[in-house]
Amino acid sequence: MELLYTALSGAKQTQTAMAIRANNLANVNTTGFRADLERTAAYQIEGYGFNTRYMSQSEQAGTNFASGRLQQTGRTLDVAIQGDGYLAVQAPSGQEAYTRAGNIMVDGAGQAFINGNPVLSDGGQLILPEYQQITIGKDGTVSVIPQGGGAQIEVGQITLVKPEDAAMTKGLDGLLYLKSGAQAPVSDEVELVSGFLESSNVNAVTELVSSMAVNRQFELQIKMMKTADTLAQSGNKLISGS
Known part of the structure; x- marks a missing residue:
């Protein structure tokens, strides 16, 4: 369960990052546009026995204030x-x-x-x-x-x-x-x-490369969730003796 929820938390934040990158790319030709920056933070899960577990949490998006051309x-x-x-x-x-x-x-x-x-x-x-x-x-x-x-x-x-x-x-x-x-x-x-x-201060090449990297990260987190499910099923079989 720890692996499943950790992967799920990461995938959720990665989706947010993908949306922000997509919005930046959509505004690459918008006059005076300032690119958004995704921000996340790790927080400890409260409760007895969870002191070693951390999840990711979205923070308010930042802004790139650099000037455009x-x-x-x-x-x-x-x-x-x-x-x-x-x-x-x-x-x-x-x-x-x-x-x-x-x-x-x-x-x-x-x-x-x-x-x-x-x-x-x-x-x-x-x-x-x-x-x-x-x-x-x-x-x-x-x-x-x-x-x-x-x-x-x-x-x-x-x-x-x-x-x-x-x-x-x-x-x-x-x-x-x-x-x-x-x-x-x-x-x-x-x-x-x-x-x-x-012009917009969005660098289209940088945003595109970052979008590809974020997409690969999302795919990895989905695989982790599938792995967690497979491990859970194997554990259930061992417990049931089947």
Whole structure:
């Protein structure tokens, strides 16, 4: 039974690892995506006579915060962060969240969104008037030349933050949040570059090789469970004398 439950516990965690690797591969071309990392820990089974038995237990998935490559798009509303930092958006829950994706889209009312999440500026959503030309500065300042011409005017400043990676966690929606639930202070150290997007930081080759290794490990654990079953049947025969 010890062998069976140990193998079962390992197989369960391996399945989780396989799902995480598959999700990373599925997002290899997702702008600003941060790869997930599986994490497990060994824990001792409680109870008399079980002090030598340990099982594996899943912990909250980690996140790879390494930067992806910058890819030039030539589109003014595409922005990427040079170095550390994040753009602030409003999550569907209403909470402030952070992202490295910079593919800004504007609806008919001039409201700016990134992947459907409102882009934050000066405490509210960034809203653009009808414009003839738009410029986004390295500090996130958005300036436009109004429709029909005229002098360039500032219409807002994209909220940029620079929290420590260790203070952040990734939500199920793919956005990043402060573990404390608070809002990160605005930072003037974060620099944007317009006309670029940051690619996913997933290394497709590494993830594929890791997926193959995890799959082989899962097969080994299944074989261990079959072996445990065979040993149990043999033991039953010896006990019954058949």
